Amino acid sequence: MLEARDLTVVHGSTAVVDGVSLTLPEGPYGLGLIGESGSGKTTVARCLSGLVTPTHGTVLFRGENVNGEDVSGEDVSGKDVSGVRRSDAYRRAVQIVVQDTEGALDPRMRVGTVITEVLRAHRMVPRGTERGRVTELLADVGLSAEHAARFPHQLSGGQRQRAAIARALAVRPRFLILDEPTSALDTTVQARILGLLNTLRTEHRLSLLLISHDLAVVEQLCRYVVVLHRGRAVEEGPLTDVLRKPRHPATRNLRDAVPRISP
Template structure:
């Protein structure tokens, strides 16, 4: 569904991403992107979202190459992002319901009469109640604010979500609940995820395919179970050796706290 071919991103003389090929199939599916801080993971995500212009290479969605300078509004709806820090995506002066309504109106996803009901549906989808619509961001917990960010992304009915360290700012108990939510949403909405993470346990749980980045290049990729449990490349082996014991998919949430930070 979403494909990058020979994707290269330069900032001046610095090559942040070098000739990366990446494919995100139609959902439900998860692709993990792991590597040390500064390896280029987030830059790939920003390039796929249209926030950074590639220096060379191409990005294709549903078989069509995206224009370099301005991606279509339909693509911006189809590919949404959930960030590490939900506070950065929320307006502290607006109530939660008003912030979701703004997304619905801007993208013409509901008529004026439909907006209140759609807000309730979206909040329920992320395990929040209609009462949360009347609150301001500071009146919510970190986990609740992250759920609001997910609800806003879902408001435009995306096909793909770029998840950039979506649980790293949360405590371990809240992490487990958010991971449960991501699993359910992927299944119910047939979503595809590109998960950018330092946390091997989270990648193990949410992703079927994993890619390993080093200095802007993909040095290893394959089925998640193979890459994380029987890595072939020395760099991946060193990353893996930092984790004492990696749980199998479905049991990762209980070890998320212990594994956080293993990659730097």
């Protein structure tokens, strides 16, 4: 469904992402993109979500270049047979949930208004029916209708993350990018969010790209992983194989960083 071919992003004279390729099929599916801080994980996520244009390489969604040309060079930036611009369709299909929920949600807007804005911008429901859809979305992520009237600062960290996930689900995406979605949460709340994401992946048949440096988190949602080190993909494969017999020192360091309690 989504494919990155030879992604390279250069800042100045430094390649922060250097020739990264990955593929995600239709969901339900989970791919872990793991690596230490500064390895290029978030930059890859920004390329896939359209927030950053790669210096080199291609992002394909169902075979079409998301930057407006297909693999043969033909312009595909116009409308599809249903009259929806392909760029708009891609923005709906691919959504990102970031680590900083305080920065991701407008502090001046109530949660219900934040989600309603998305529904109206993408014309997801008939005008005047947004409130009912907002209530449904909040229920999907374990929040009550009362939370729609609250501002982000009136929610706990876990509730803000749930609200951000509800906003992402508002456009009925096929693919969710999760950039360190639980790193700012305590262990108990983290487990609840991971359980929620696992349920949503199955119910909505979502394909997930989970970006993290925490193998214990990745293990909850992903069967396959790609390891980044200094902007390059240095190892990939089924999660169990990579953890059992890591080939690259960066992978071994990540594995060994998982806390263990001695008998």
